[in-house]
Amino acid sequence: MEVTVQLPEVDTARMCHARQILDRVGDKWSIAVIHALGADTLRFTELKRTIHGISQRMLTATLRTLERDGLVRRTVHPVVPPRVDYELTELGMTLLGIVCSLMGWAVEHGDAIDEARAAYDARPAGSPTG
């Protein structure tokens, strides 16, 4: 197989941009929130139930960050039982597309990675790479 990646001019500056969004979506819960909101508009509690493992502290923090980055829109309804809706913005939806690409890659090559790990883990001590 030959390399068809051919990154055009991906210098340090561009890679820095990649780190930017990875800092944004690379944390433990952003992806989960984006994915959950990609399906539908949800309330705080609904999000908490959907994502399961998340604490209300991290959910709040994650939502705040995503809102600040313009990826999630927060709507407060001034009703007697407080109600706050969260939904993806258009920008957030484009990011969701990227996330789906990520998922596609993970599903496609996740098996290979698993095998590689097993093989690496099975190596005695020093691998005769040369």
Add this chain to the structure above:
Amino acid sequence: MEVTVQLPEVDTARMCHARQILDRVGDKWSIAVIHALGADTLRFTELKRTIHGISQRMLTATLRTLERDGLVRRTVHPVVPPRVDYELTELGMTLLGIVCSLMGWAVEHGDAIDEARAAYDARPAGSPTG
């Protein structure tokens, strides 16, 4: 209310896969290493010089993880001055493609995010979202 979700059937299981690779490339240096090796095969010291900010501890740890996941191949040359070469595997190159997609998104929408942040930061205290 109806769901206008465009993603086909992205359930929790798939999202979990996305988290897997984000755990892998989401750390501080993996992207930088993958990007550096995407251009050419490099030695340890060369990698250290290319990535600049990285310490040898993190470079070693990052390389080890990437090697274990089958993304990077490590070649030891038994010569008098020790020489170790690192290069991307075919699997690593496909991941580089994903990374490039990420970079593309970052470059394309990074400006919008910046504006959103500025707007969010300029808000008084409670935004009349509803």
Add this chain to the structure above:
DNA sequence: CGGGATCCGACAAGATACTG
């Protein structure tokens, strides 16, 4: 040159309790 081991600081993140 390449890398392992250890110590230590900084921050992310979980659990809990409290508020409006």
Add this chain to the structure above:
DNA sequence: CAGTATCTTGTCGGATCCCG
């Protein structure tokens, strides 16, 4: 219901020393 504040812990990551 939708958060906020505090405490504690776990992990990441840098600095340093040492080895082959």
